Amino acid sequence: VKGNSMASNFVRAGKKIVAIGRNYALHVKELGNEMPKEPFFFLKPTSSYLPSGGKLEIPKGIVAHHEVELGLVIGKMGRDIPASQAESYIAGYTEAPLALAVDMTARNLQQKVRKAGLPWSAAKGFDTFTPIGGWIPKKDIVDAHNLQLNLAINGKIKQDGNTADMIFRIPQLIEHVSSVMTLEEGDLLLTGTPDGVGPVVPGDSVSCALKDASGKELLKLEFDAVEREKGYHFVE
Amino acid sequence: VKGNSMASNFVRAGKKIVAIGRNYALHVKELGNEMPKEPFFFLKPTSSYLPSGGKLEIPKGIVAHHEVELGLVIGKMGRDIPASQAESYIAGYTEAPLALAVDMTARNLQQKVRKAGLPWSAAKGFDTFTPIGGWIPKKDIVDAHNLQLNLAINGKIKQDGNTADMIFRIPQLIEHVSSVMTLEEGDLLLTGTPDGVGPVVPGDSVSCALKDASGKELLKLEFDAVEREKGYHFVE
Ligand SMILES: [Mg+2]
Ligand SMILES: [Mg+2]
Numbered sequence: 148v149k150g151n152s153m154a155s156n157f158v159r160a161g162k163k164i165v166a167i168g169r170n171y172a173l174h175v176k177e178l179g180n181e182m183p184k185e186p187f188f189f190l191k192p193t194s195s196y197l198p199s200g201g202k203l204e205i206p207k208g209i210v211a212h213h214e215v216e217l218g219l220v221i222g223k224m225g226r227d228i229p230a231s232q233a234e235s236y237i238a239g240y241t242e243a244p245l246a247l248a249v250d251m252t253a254r255n256l257q258q259k260v261r262k263a264g265l266p267w268s269a270a271k272g273f274d275t276f277t278p279i280g281g282w283i284p285k286k287d288i289v290d291a292h293n294l295q296l297n298l299a300i301n302g303k304i305k306q307d308g309n310t311a312d313m314i315f316r317i318p319q320l321i322e323h324v325s326s327v328m329t330l331e332e333g334d335l336l337l338t339g340t341p342d343g344v345g346p347v348v349p350g351d352s353v354s355c356a357l358k359d360a361s362g363k364e365l366l367k368l369e370f371d372a373v374e375r376e377k378g379y380h381f382v383e
Numbered sequence: 384v385k386g387n388s389m390a391s392n393f394v395r396a397g398k399k400i401v402a403i404g405r406n407y408a409l410h411v412k413e414l415g416n417e418m419p420k421e422p423f424f425f426l427k428p429t430s431s432y433l434p435s436g437g438k439l440e441i442p443k444g445i446v447a448h449h450e451v452e453l454g455l456v457i458g459k460m461g462r463d464i465p466a467s468q469a470e471s472y473i474a475g476y477t478e479a480p481l482a483l484a485v486d487m488t489a490r491n492l493q494q495k496v497r498k499a500g501l502p503w504s505a506a507k508g509f510d511t512f513t514p515i516g517g518w519i520p521k522k523d524i525v526d527a528h529n530l531q532l533n534l535a536i537n538g539k540i541k542q543d544g545n546t547a548d549m550i551f552r553i554p555q556l557i558e559h560v561s562s563v564m565t566l567e568e569g570d571l572l573l574t575g576t577p578d579g580v581g582p583v584v585p586g587d588s589v590s591c592a593l594k595d596a597s598g599k600e601l602l603k604l605e606f607d608a609v610e611r612e613k614g615y616h617f618v619e
């Protein structure tokens with residue numbers, strides 16, 4: 148599969164989602180966490196993708212938080228990628244996409260497993276927990292480190308951040324992740340969320356936008372929340 | 384892709400590896416952990432697969448532990464699968480494989496992130512950290528809950544357990560995981576390791592076998608360990 152076709156097919160054909168944690172200082176502070184000394188990341192399954200317009204399913208007992216994030220679609224396979232060469236591995240910089248995504252998080256389950264030193268995989272990996280909206284054609288990409296990201300619930304803005312405020316910038320993220328695991332064409336890298344995270348409850352309508360420095364809207368993403376009928380039921 | 388072809392291609396084409404933790408009582412005790420009340424799992428990236436005969440690459444500063452495990456290749460997509468229907472979703476029960484795998488674990492990095500409440504993804508996800516060996520044709524499958532699993536380093540047996548000792552059995556594992564995330568054709572489910580885990584160091588030759596109740600060898604898996612040249616360097 149060539150870069151361009153995989154770039155538009157990553158939701159269906161991509162293999163992994165690598166998500167960076169704590170990459171905006173105000174978000175680190177709002178959750179009372181320690182400032183990271185190096186990037187860290189977790190995996191989300193591609194079975195958690197929810198295309199724009201879909202229904203976010205919130206399992207019973209789960210407090211589901213929104214985290215709006217800039218996503219980078221990997222354009223070619225690489226490992227041990229130096230920061231200086233990172234841009235050539237991002238489809239967004241070559242033929243196609245930056246993506247707009249929400250890293251939905253089961254916050255109460257995450258807090259419970261964190262205390263016990265257990266993995267985050269379930270708390271981050273429920274079906275529909277990675278809403279994702281489109282990609283930006285090469286001609287529209289200006290500076291990935293100067294994009295405005297926002298998220299509104301029922302029309303009220305909850306998150307409104309700028310990618311200029313990332314603690315670790317994109318080339319460093321690619322270098323770090325690829326020093327651990329090979330990145331493959333169609334993988335998605337989520338780059339962390341700005342402050343303002345909070346709950347989404349059944350009945351909410353969520354809308355997100357990505358804008359460039361001039362205020363031009365590049366991408367949008369919308370979904371409605373419902374209660375998941377079956378499946379995991381969280382009890383504290 | 385039909386069951387049989389995906390079953391033999393899951394290493395190349397599968398999307399996720401879901402690995403169960405703490406599923407054998409003696410292994411829970413040897414690491415000083417609490418006995419689980421429900422199954423828990425983490426994700427490993429498919430970029431960590433190492434076919435039998437390959438080189439396990441141990442990053443500098445990492446204490447890499449072997450965990451030999453029975454793997455189940457998922458044969459068809461499902462979510463919210465009741466334990467009573469779980470068998471029909473496992474390729475091993477239908478057309479093809481049970482697999483033999485090692486869930487290599489960066490134990491010192493894992494201990495550090497567990498204390499900090501951080502994800503396990505890097506500690507479990509380094510390139511080559513999921514050595515994998517073949518699959519069992521349907522005709523050779525007897526009882527997946529009565530298989531002997533062993534692992535030897537330089538010819539000396541280190542792990543020798545029986546799948547009869549799983550705390551949560553296969554149908555419960557499938558029910559639990561699929562209550563969180565959809566399982567897809569070609570996904571691999573690792574079912575936990577028996578006791579006897581310990582370090583593999585550069586220069587070691589590792590060999591694993593899966594035997595049925597009669598002692599007949601069904602699968603084997605072999606690899607040699609080397610030091611990873613570049614990439615992540617762990618410092619305490
Ligand atoms: Mg996030
Ligand atoms: Mg994890």
Ligand SMILES: [Mg+2]
Pocket residue numbers: 402403404450452486575576
């Ligand atoms: Mg294991």
